[in-house]
Amino acid sequence: MDIVITISSGFFLLMGSFLCFSGGIGLLRFPDFYTRMHAVGVTDTLGAGMILVGLMILSTDFLVFAKLVMVLLLTLLIGPTTSHVLAKAAFHNGLMPRGLSTLEQDNNKVYSTSNP
Amino acid sequence: MLIAAIIAIFVAMILSIFRGVVGTTLYDRILAVNMFGTKTVLLIALLGFVMGRPEFLDIAIVYALINFISVIGVLRYSDTNQFKHTATDNETVKKES
Amino acid sequence: MKHTISLFVTLAVFWLLNSGHYSLLILALGFASIALILVIAHKMDVVDHESQPIHLTRNIFGYFYWLIKEIVQANIVVVKHIWLGEQSISPALKKIKISQQTDMGKVIYANSITLTPGTVAIDLVEDELTVHALLYKDIESLEIGEMDRRVTMLER
Numbered sequence: 418m419d420i421v422i423t424i425s426s427g428f429f430l431l432m433g434s435f436l437c438f439s440g441g442i443g444l445l446r447f448p449d450f451y452t453r454m455h456a457v458g459v460t461d462t463l464g465a466g467m468i469l470v471g472l473m474i475l476s477t478d479f480l481v482f483a484k485l486v487m488v489l490l491l492t493l494l495i496g497p498t499t500s501h502v503l504a505k506a507a508f509h510n511g512l513m514p515r516g517l518s519t520l521e522q523d524n525n526k527v528y529s530t531s532n533p
Numbered sequence: 534m535l536i537a538a539i540i541a542i543f544v545a546m547i548l549s550i551f552r553g554v555v556g557t558t559l560y561d562r563i564l565a566v567n568m569f570g571t572k573t574v575l576l577i578a579l580l581g582f583v584m585g586r587p588e589f590l591d592i593a594i595v596y597a598l599i600n601f602i603s604v605i606g607v608l609r610y611s612d613t614n615q616f617k618h619t620a621t622d623n624e625t626v627k628k629e630s
Numbered sequence: 631m632k633h634t635i636s637l638f639v640t641l642a643v644f645w646l647l648n649s650g651h652y653s654l655l656i657l658a659l660g661f662a663s664i665a666l667i668l669v670i671a672h673k674m675d676v677v678d679h680e681s682q683p684i685h686l687t688r689n690i691f692g693y694f695y696w697l698i699k700e701i702v703q704a705n706i707v708v709v710k711h712i713w714l715g716e717q718s719i720s721p722a723l724k725k726i727k728i729s730q731q732t733d734m735g736k737v738i739y740a741n742s743i744t745l746t747p748g749t750v751a752i753d754l755v756e757d758e759l760t761v762h763a764l765l766y767k768d769i770e771s772l773e774i775g776e777m778d779r780r781v782t783m784l785e786r
Contacts, residue, residue, distance in 0.1 A: 418558045421706070426534070426586075427534040428660060430534045430537070430538045431534065431537065431538070432536065433538065433592070433699055434537060434541030434542065435541070436540045436577070436705065437541055437542055437545045438541045438544055438545055438573065438711065439709050439712050440568070440712075440714065441542070441544065441545035441546075441547075441548030441549055441568075441629055442548065442712060442713075443536060443708075443712035444548060444549055444564075444568065444710065445548055445551060445552055446602075447712075447714065447716065447719075448643045448716055449721075450557060450558055450561055450564070451721060451723075451750070451762045452574065452719060452764060453561065453564060453749055454564060454723055454750055455708055455748050455749075455750065455764045456708070456712060457567070457568045458708070458744075458746075458747035459705055459708050459709060459747045460545065460568060460571065460572070461568075461571055462616065462701055462705065462747060463701060463702060463705040465574075465575055465746075468538060468542075468575050468578075468579070469575075471534075471538075471747075472579070472582055473579060475582060476582075476587070478587065480647065480650050480768075481554060481590065483588040483647040484587075484590040484591070484594065484647065484648070485578070485590065487594060487647065487648075488574065488590065488593055488594055488597065489645075491594065491597045491598070492571065492574070492597065492724075493745065494636070495571075495597060495600075496571070497607075497704070497741050497744035498601070498741075498744070499567055499601065499604045499605070500750055501543050501740070501743055501744050501750065501751060501752070502605060502608050503560060503563060503564060503604070503608060504750050504751075504752045504762065505752055505753055506560070506608045507558075507560040507743065508752050508753065508760070509753075512560060513628045514557060514721055514762060591648070594648075
């Protein structure tokens, strides 16, 4: 039983650290702001989720487990809110994504004239 | 395994500091600060388990809320262009208050 | 009334889990603070079906199960493209139509899009949603409308 707990929590922690690390790499590698946002999304959802699930398996106290669930729910609520507000502020202040195809650029023009 | 996770999170934090220093736009810097904050929450939770003091989780919850409020607070200003502080902006603020 | 009870139960569970001390004095102080919050929330007039969406409880767990599965799949795709590098991605920005009628449905749909890595909802005007995606394929799969249909089902 002990060995099952050790192995499963170790697996979750290892996957979580790999996801967080690749999120950091994506933050450096991607070309513009909007694509970097997707890399941060990886660390916010599944990276944090995997590490917290690994800690949940390790926890022995019920209160500790409940607090870990609370941290996970807060992360999942806060992540999309901040990235949406950030994207909206950037978009309304005129930061355009790079490397769009022609179809989407047409859409952009319609958008930017209809919305002051 | 906990130590390995802590090292990986430290590396991710260092990478996000790089992005915050290099920047190129304001929003890249705010994004890097936001990611640094969520990584700090995970780091506090992991440190609590390593030191055998799960009370650290309370600090993690509070830190998550502070991080959220700080990012929203900065973006409230930048969304309404209050960073620029033109003369007309100040006039409208005075009229409304 | 049922929204007030729901808010009370949520706050009480939150308080009990965070406190960890169950002596009579501390419990009384906790009850007093919950009562204070209920009074303030009623004065702010925020206790309604929007802040306490209990009419969604019946269907929401099936939706969460489906959403977690989607998030895991999207994460694998995005991590793969992080390691493949800049040449393999095709960023796209597009306005898509949504079919939800209520504000609650629209917010759930937009937040689900943002929660899935690889797609971010930027703006919502009337029934049009501006979406930025890491791959053009993701926007096409949103336009097919699997997630849209499930959110609409959620409100029944």
